[in-house]
Amino acid sequence: MREPILxxxxxxxxxxxxxxxxxxxxxxxxxIRQEIKIHFDDAVEAYCGRGLxxxxxxxxxxxxxxDAYAAARxxxxxxxxxxxxxxxxxxxxxxxxxKSERGFWVTCFFQGAxxxxxxxxxxxxxxxxxxxxxxxxxxxxxxxxxWSIHFWIERWRDYRFCLHSRFTLMILGWVNFAAFWAVVAxxxxxxxxxxxxxxxxxxxxxxxxxxxxKVLRIKDVGDELPPPGSTAA
Amino acid sequence: MVAxxxxxxxxxxxxxxxLRHGRSHGYRIAQDIKQKSKGVLDFKEGALYPALHGLESKxxxxxxxxxxNGRVRCYYELTQKGRKxxxxxxQEWERYSGAINLVLQESP
Numbered sequence: 001m002r003e004p005i006l007x008x009x010x011x012x013x014x015x016x017x018x019x020x021x022x023x024x025x026x027x028x029x030x031x032i033r034q035e036i037k038i039h040f041d042d043a044v045e046a047y048c049g050r051g052l053x054x055x056x057x058x059x060x061x062x063x064x065x066x067d068a069y070a071a072a073r074x075x076x077x078x079x080x081x082x083x084x085x086x087x088x089x090x091x092x093x094x095x096x097x098x099k100s101e102r103g104f105w106v107t108c109f110f111q112g113a114x115x116x117x118x119x120x121x122x123x124x125x126x127x128x129x130x131x132x133x134x135x136x137x138x139x140x141x142x143x144x145x146x147w148s149i150h151f152w153i154e155r156w157r158d159y160r161f162c163l164h165s166r167f168t169l170m171i172l173g174w175v176n177f178a179a180f181w182a183v184v185a186x187x188x189x190x191x192x193x194x195x196x197x198x199x200x201x202x203x204x205x206x207x208x209x210x211x212x213x214k215v216l217r218i219k220d221v222g223d224e225l226p227p228p229g230s231t232a233a
Numbered sequence: 234m235v236a237x238x239x240x241x242x243x244x245x246x247x248x249x250x251x252l253r254h255g256r257s258h259g260y261r262i263a264q265d266i267k268q269k270s271k272g273v274l275d276f277k278e279g280a281l282y283p284a285l286h287g288l289e290s291k292x293x294x295x296x297x298x299x300x301x302n303g304r305v306r307c308y309y310e311l312t313q314k315g316r317k318x319x320x321x322x323x324q325e326w327e328r329y330s331g332a333i334n335l336v337l338q339e340s341p
């Protein structure tokens with residue numbers, strides 16, 4: 001049973017999800033509160049000008065705003081919740097401190113080495129399974145693609161305006177990595193190895209797909225994210 | 234009821250239409266839509282702001298904060314992309330309403 005809404009602060013708390021698990025991020029909350037408060041004041045002023053008493057005017061203005069729960073659902077479609085923002089921040093590394101140029105190249109070197117190792121291990125696995133090496137070229141290309149994707153993710157780590165591009169690259173990276181294992185598993189011809197390798201790589205991105213789609217829709221997503229270092233807790 | 238049902242999808246178009254002559258703020262947009270439709274297109278004003286924020290995310294409108302009588306107001310303005318979208322929406326609406334009129338005129 002929903003509680004009746006009797007005041008503007010109560011309406012705003014519900015619309016911004018203040019006391020729910022789906023609370024909107026602070027910048028979005030502030031913007032909504034500011035805009036609705038001014039809207040409400042304008043409406044009260046107009047109703048008072050038409051001869052209503054202040055309590056009557058406030059009640060009418062509140063009724064005009066409509067269902068706060070419906071507004072909350074609509075606002076959640078347009079803004080990130082705190083949970084989504086924290087997840088996104090951690091995912092793209094926007095909460096981590098800026099890297100030095102040397103740190104960047106060292107990371108890239110190790111990522112390149114990891115990609116090479118991955119290709120090597122995959123080829124070794126196929127040989128161990130007595131599978132002819134049908135697709136070494138494809139695997140090598142995928143390994144290279146994975147490394148270049150991670151290169152750009154790292155390169156853009158410090159720039160908040162690149163968040164969309166970085167996130168899209170991360171999804172590409174996930175898909176590429178999963179496809180890599182799919183090729184390995186398919187070449188080895190075992191249904192068990194297909195599920196073993198593909199499922200853990202495909203399931204997490206699919207679960208987070210709805211947040212990804214929402215993030216891509218929000219134009220200035222950097223404005224909605226907490227400052228670096230604030231999501232550590 | 235019918236007006237309310239059909240209006241839900243049309244709120245974005247109404248907002249774009251209201252902004253075509255220049256910038257405006259949420260309360261004025263809401264009042265203009267209600268006045269011009271003579272109260273037929275009645276909607277809950279709490280739905281206006283998510284729609285405005287959504288249009289801004291799509292790049293169809295832009296917002297700017299201005300101080301007015303000691304209060305910080307958010308003004309919205311139509312972008313070039315928004316103008317094009319409005320023209321397309323209007324054409325689509327004319328085609329759609331024309332088709333409905335044709336069907337309704339035919340029935341006895």
